[in-house]
Amino acid sequence: MGHDVTTPHPTRSPYLEALRCIQCDERHPVADHPQGCPSCAARGRNSNLFCVYADTAPAHQRYPYTGVPVLGQGETPLLPVGRRANVWVKNEAVNPTGSHKDRFSAFVTAHARASGYRGVVIGSSGNAGLSVAAYAAATGLRCTVAGFDWLPDRVRTYLTGFGAEVRTFATDRERVALVEELAGAPDTLAVSNVTHPVVGSSCFGIEGYKRISWEILEQAPEPVRHVILPSSRGDLAWGVHRGFVEAAEQLGRPIPRLHLVEPYPRLSAVLDGASLTDRFPGDFGRLSSIAGDGTTVQAHRAVTCSKGSAVVVPDAVADEWFQRLCRRGHVWERSSTTVFAALDTLRAQGRLREGEPTVLIATSHLFKGF
Numbered sequence: 001m002g003h004d005v006t007t008p009h010p011t012r013s014p015y016l017e018a019l020r021c022i023q024c025d026e027r028h029p030v031a032d033h034p035q036g037c038p039s040c041a042a043r044g045r046n047s048n049l050f051c052v053y054a055d056t057a058p059a060h061q062r063y064p065y066t067g068v069p070v071l072g073q074g075e076t077p078l079l080p081v082g083r084r085a086n087v088w089v090k091n092e093a094v095n096p097t098g099s100h101k102d103r104f105s106a107f108v109t110a111h112a113r114a115s116g117y118r119g120v121v122i123g124s125s126g127n128a129g130l131s132v133a134a135y136a137a138a139t140g141l142r143c144t145v146a147g148f149d150w151l152p153d154r155v156r157t158y159l160t161g162f163g164a165e166v167r168t169f170a171t172d173r174e175r176v177a178l179v180e181e182l183a184g185a186p187d188t189l190a191v192s193n194v195t196h197p198v199v200g201s202s203c204f205g206i207e208g209y210k211r212i213s214w215e216i217l218e219q220a221p222e223p224v225r226h227v228i229l230p231s232s233r234g235d236l237a238w239g240v241h242r243g244f245v246e247a248a249e250q251l252g253r254p255i256p257r258l259h260l261v262e263p264y265p266r267l268s269a270v271l272d273g274a275s276l277t278d279r280f281p282g283d284f285g286r287l288s289s290i291a292g293d294g295t296t297v298q299a300h301r302a303v304t305c306s307k308g309s310a311v312v313v314p315d316a317v318a319d320e321w322f323q324r325l326c327r328r329g330h331v332w333e334r335s336s337t338t339v340f341a342a343l344d345t346l347r348a349q350g351r352l353r354e355g356e357p358t359v360l361i362a363t364s365h366l367f368k369g370f
């Protein structure tokens with residue numbers, strides 16, 4: 001062939017020492033923990049873990065793997081927003097498969113390959129499935145995507161083009177059952193959540209989101225005070241928060257407040273006193289990328305540790321912004337445009353002042369047909 005992109009050879013970082021629980025702080029060995037922290041899971045309060053590195057690890061080497069597949073992910077532009085002073089959009093839609101998930105997929109497939117798995121399985125009908133399928137192909141892993149029956153035809157075409165096996169189901173229960181069944185094989189890794197209470201996705205993949213924070217620090221002309229991002233289970237929010245925490249530890253940079261946008265109260269309800277283990281059914285309309293009836297410890301901690309907030313943007317309000325941005329030529333999917341509406345809400349509520357440096361994360365491209 002001669003012109004293939006180089007096959008990656010992922011290697012675990014020598015600086016990766018352990019995993020630590022977000023909730024109880026307990027350290028665990030570097031391994032897959034699909035229930036999250038074993039101690040918290042035993043108490044029915046599932047929490048994700050995060051990677052801990054040796055103190056001697058340089059800032060740019062605080063990632064779990066080297067030699068991850070490179071399809072062009074990352075280094076996305078930070079764009080000014082119209083005439084609004086000190087507001088920028090981090091345009092994650094320009095990643096290879098059109099969303100921020102590519103940063104996750106690069107690391108989670110590197111982890112799978114380096115750990116000896118032969119295949120991955122993911123429950124997704126959207127950005128995550130598409131992204132993991134592409135990176136699994138690049139890394140030489142089998143991939144099964146468990147989606148819903150309403151999976152758009154064009155997404156199915158892309159997935160099968162990447163060589164993934166596509167299985168669809170009417171209900172989330174059936175979908176999760178397939179993920180659990182396939183992940184029961186020792187050579188297959190589940191890279192999406194299979195628990196209730198919800199944990200979130202693989203911590204090795206979430207580490208890939210930290211680079212977004214470092215890029216924002218490099219690109220923004222002044223220190224950023226607020227970051228607004230769409231959120232369902234808080235993978236992106238926790239990764240971005242960890243990136244800012246590491247930058248604060250190493251460079252003394254202030255940690256921006258994270259504001260997580262949701263289609264109806266979930267995290268907002270928890271911040272108002274509801275339990276993290278509750279289910280929160282609600283109408284997400286066409287905001288399928290941020291749907292789901294659970295929130296997570298990692299989403300809660302990203303907000304409380306950064307002194308941020310949760311912002312509700314219903315589908316009808318998001319649609320106004322979606323239409324407006326499309327007329328200006330922007331190609332972000334509906335869930336991504338919620339961050340513009342959230343900026344107005346936060347200003348109206350006095351939680352964010354005019355002129356305070358703010359970054360909106362536009363997570364995904366319009367053209368996938370969700």
Ligand SMILES: [Zn+2]
Nearest residue numbers: 021024037040
């Ligand atoms: Zn724990």
